[in-house]
Amino acid sequence: MxxxxxxxxxxxxxxxxxxxxxxxxxxxxxxxxxxxxxDMLLMAFDPGTTVAGVLTTNKMPGPSINWCRKHxxxxxxxxxxxxxxxxxxxxxxxxxxxxxxxxxxxxxVLKCQPQxxxxxxxxxxxxxxxxxxxxxxxxxxxxxxxDDAWEIAAATIMTTDTFAKMASRTASINGHSVKINGIxxxxxxxxxxxxxxxxxxxxxxxxxxxxxxAMLTRGIERSFxxxxxxxxxxxxxxxxxxxxxxxxxxxxxxxxTKDPALRDxxxxxxxxxxxxxxxxxxxxxxxxxxxxxxxxxAASALAAKRIAMxxxxxxxxxxxxxxxxxxxxxxxxxxxxxxxxxxxxxLSIAIGGIExxxxxxxxxxxDKSKVNTHMNSKNIDIEVDVGVSRGRSIVWTxxxxxxxxxINADYRN
Amino acid sequence: MxxxxxxxxxxxxxxxxxxxxxxxxxxxxxxxxxxxxxDMLLMAFDPGTTVAGVLTTNKMPGPSINWCRKHxxxxxxxxxxxxxxxxxxxxxxxxxxxxxxxxxxxxxVLKCQPQxxxxxxxxxxxxxxxxxxxxxxxxxxxxxxxDDAWEIAAATIMTTDTFAKMASRTASINGHSVKINGIxxxxxxxxxxxxxxxxxxxxxxxxxxxxxxAMLTRGIERSFxxxxxxxxxxxxxxxxxxxxxxxxxxxxxxxxTKDPALRDxxxxxxxxxxxxxxxxxxxxxxxxxxxxxxxxxAASALAAKRIAMxxxxxxxxxxxxxxxxxxxxxxxxxxxxxxxxxxxxxLSIAIGGIExxxxxxxxxxxDKSKVNTHMNSKNIDIEVDVGVSRGRSIVWTxxxxxxxxxINADYRN
Numbered sequence: 001m002x003x004x005x006x007x008x009x010x011x012x013x014x015x016x017x018x019x020x021x022x023x024x025x026x027x028x029x030x031x032x033x034x035x036x037x038x039d040m041l042l043m044a045f046d047p048g049t050t051v052a053g054v055l056t057t058n059k060m061p062g063p064s065i066n067w068c069r070k071h072x073x074x075x076x077x078x079x080x081x082x083x084x085x086x087x088x089x090x091x092x093x094x095x096x097x098x099x100x101x102x103x104x105x106x107x108x109v110l111k112c113q114p115q116x117x118x119x120x121x122x123x124x125x126x127x128x129x130x131x132x133x134x135x136x137x138x139x140x141x142x143x144x145x146x147d148d149a150w151e152i153a154a155a156t157i158m159t160t161d162t163f164a165k166m167a168s169r170t171a172s173i174n175g176h177s178v179k180i181n182g183i184x185x186x187x188x189x190x191x192x193x194x195x196x197x198x199x200x201x202x203x204x205x206x207x208x209x210x211x212x213x214a215m216l217t218r219g220i221e222r223s224f225x226x227x228x229x230x231x232x233x234x235x236x237x238x239x240x241x242x243x244x245x246x247x248x249x250x251x252x253x254x255x256x257t258k259d260p261a262l263r264d265x266x267x268x269x270x271x272x273x274x275x276x277x278x279x280x281x282x283x284x285x286x287x288x289x290x291x292x293x294x295x296x297x298a299a300s301a302l303a304a305k306r307i308a309m310x311x312x313x314x315x316x317x318x319x320x321x322x323x324x325x326x327x328x329x330x331x332x333x334x335x336x337x338x339x340x341x342x343x344x345x346x347l348s349i350a351i352g353g354i355e356x357x358x359x360x361x362x363x364x365x366x367d368k369s370k371v372n373t374h375m376n377s378k379n380i381d382i383e384v385d386v387g388v389s390r391g392r393s394i395v396w397t398x399x400x401x402x403x404x405x406x407i408n409a410d411y412r413n
Numbered sequence: 414m415x416x417x418x419x420x421x422x423x424x425x426x427x428x429x430x431x432x433x434x435x436x437x438x439x440x441x442x443x444x445x446x447x448x449x450x451x452d453m454l455l456m457a458f459d460p461g462t463t464v465a466g467v468l469t470t471n472k473m474p475g476p477s478i479n480w481c482r483k484h485x486x487x488x489x490x491x492x493x494x495x496x497x498x499x500x501x502x503x504x505x506x507x508x509x510x511x512x513x514x515x516x517x518x519x520x521x522v523l524k525c526q527p528q529x530x531x532x533x534x535x536x537x538x539x540x541x542x543x544x545x546x547x548x549x550x551x552x553x554x555x556x557x558x559x560d561d562a563w564e565i566a567a568a569t570i571m572t573t574d575t576f577a578k579m580a581s582r583t584a585s586i587n588g589h590s591v592k593i594n595g596i597x598x599x600x601x602x603x604x605x606x607x608x609x610x611x612x613x614x615x616x617x618x619x620x621x622x623x624x625x626x627a628m629l630t631r632g633i634e635r636s637f638x639x640x641x642x643x644x645x646x647x648x649x650x651x652x653x654x655x656x657x658x659x660x661x662x663x664x665x666x667x668x669x670t671k672d673p674a675l676r677d678x679x680x681x682x683x684x685x686x687x688x689x690x691x692x693x694x695x696x697x698x699x700x701x702x703x704x705x706x707x708x709x710x711a712a713s714a715l716a717a718k719r720i721a722m723x724x725x726x727x728x729x730x731x732x733x734x735x736x737x738x739x740x741x742x743x744x745x746x747x748x749x750x751x752x753x754x755x756x757x758x759x760l761s762i763a764i765g766g767i768e769x770x771x772x773x774x775x776x777x778x779x780d781k782s783k784v785n786t787h788m789n790s791k792n793i794d795i796e797v798d799v800g801v802s803r804g805r806s807i808v809w810t811x812x813x814x815x816x817x818x819x820i821n822a823d824y825r826n
Contacts, residue, residue, distance in 0.1 A: 057752075058746070058749035058750055059748070059749045059750075059751070059752065059753070059754070059755050059757070060745050060746070060748060060749030060755065060757050060760070061749070061757075089742075089745075090742070090745055090757075090770070090773060090774060090775065091774060091775075092758070092772070092773055092774045124742075125742040125745070126741075126742055126745075126770075126774075126775040127775075230727075230728040230729060314643075315643040315728060315813075315817075315821075316643060316821055319817070319818055319821035319822040320821060320822060321822075322818065322822040323821070323822030325822070328539070329502075329503070329537075329538040329539055332473050332502075332503055332538070332539075333471070333473070335472070335473060336471035336472045336473030336474070337471055338472070339470075339472065340472070341472070342472050342473065344472070344473050344474075344503075345505070347473070347503075357503070357539070359505070360503060360505055361503060361504055361505040361539075362503065362504075362539040362540075399822075400728075400818065400822070401818065401822070402815055402818050404728075404732070405732055405735065405813065405814065405815050405818065408728075408729055408732035408733060408736070409732040409733060409734075409735040409736035409738070409812075409813070409814070
């Protein structure tokens, strides 16, 4: 598979992820699908590590989703095995066996229980996964475990990504400094791979699974659930957070996520997830522009999100933006299509901060040259107020370009 | 605006629409937006004509939608004025005045009441419509009324269509022969016009407005509501049926649409609407393939429709089809994304009648060459059974091609 050109929206600088106590990793070339690159990641966590996850709601999930859903309930984890190249989806019982056997073998090398090993797969679907190759590489991976191989780990889980996605933050819990590292993958689909968004977060903070789950869920709602590339939702999306519990105050119980001691951690976690989500949408197939759609004045936050997603998922809006066209008419159409309450005669739209429509009518004289300059840049900002109440939401997407079709249509099976 | 190449999916033969008693029409060049072509249609109906309409559910409708919604309730109509080139949308009170004044002037030349004149507009949005030009052309249009100018009428209402859309059927009501003619327009969007689907049906049958409404609503559910080009929904979609009541049994009351005497009329009307709807989706921007998506085994007919629409609206499925790729994996993903109940281990998929997936797994040896031949043809047939119950639905769409983007992105404002 020839290398893809790096997205024009890739971040200028790579973040550096430093070791987190209690967490080690190793990457291997298991030749599941790709040749000549790392495609298998083993992460090992010290005993006492707590875990939480958020999994796809797609009704056709792969067996690894079901495996994780079942075993995340214990709230503890000792390992994670991720393979890129085969999504282990839609292959009947073979896929279920593949999960179980991989977990069993990983548990053997990590000296833990199979149910403490999380499994994730991304890549082609419908082809039985050669899990024996994963298993064969586990002993060597265990021998090679190191605490500073984060960048390689991020590259290992890539499928159609054009750049590895990483983020890191530090936070303070009751005066203790803790670290949060995150890696993610996801861009879109290249035949016959499935779009899959995976994100794995590791922190050395000492946190119980219930709080991890609550914070991850909230964080995902504010990040990965606010991006869309083409409106399609994978069979394999998942986000997981592992807390090695090596840093932080002893003998302190946090009752809820609203505990003031967790405020900084929460903020930093949400910010990290948002950072990774923006990296994912920046790698949308063929993307040339990152688009921020901010809706205000809706009946509720959920209504605002639905309106924003209606705009962000509209092929006509995205195609117009690809052509640097400030086509606010299509934005009006997408607002109307959302089915959400909107006051036609109070509708206002701004592009790049310049108001182009106000009170349901187009603004007679707005600075077209400023708007054009904005539309020709890589970061597009659309604001819509629907004049009903105070609900707000912001979503991100990318434009719809010829390159999207080159990737998704211009090939033969 | 340079002429567009005719869609490769346009019908081979044009249907001939012959006169319908009690209905006359005339087309004019009012230069609202286009030059050198007819862009204004006046239709006149004899007294006694009954009418029903189905209008867009988009929450940002144009004023003509509101006008028609209000005046359709009387169930009678004497005129219809349609203009192409300006959708009369999003221009505040100017648009409301434009409707009212146009109806008033049309009523004057047709010698009826303004509320008996229906108004429809399609074209650019946000620009105040030059309705004085419509009004100026009404006297000449009235003088030119003729009963056989159907083909010109169909061409007059076109905006981004590449061919005029017409259909005709004859039906029998209690042994009386009646005629049904229909014209429609709609394909998609070219900057800065809005996607609008308009369809106008005229019959000489003698039918009360309540039955017209019931049959039209049901017919639209089975036709225009089962097509999608890019999932976007116009601010101005409408379908109207006018019955001049010139033919058919006197003094017969039909109690409901289920009256056996109406069976043939119903069938022919639904068939005509379906015909027009297929013509519209065949003119989807950039379409090179007409795609039929048939879902069975769903929890209900509505669930089946939602699954089918999820597949039909998926950019990834449509792009794959544009590339003649039988990518059933994306179809699986789209089924899962629909949120509807589906049995993963009973899922089966057939392409061009060849089963490619069965019982949740891909079929080991299917005739790839037959499937490839099918994928390279202009008519694509996808069947999905989700193995839950007996709900069925069939929807139509077209593929997503570079030409779509050339039309929608490759231009400057």
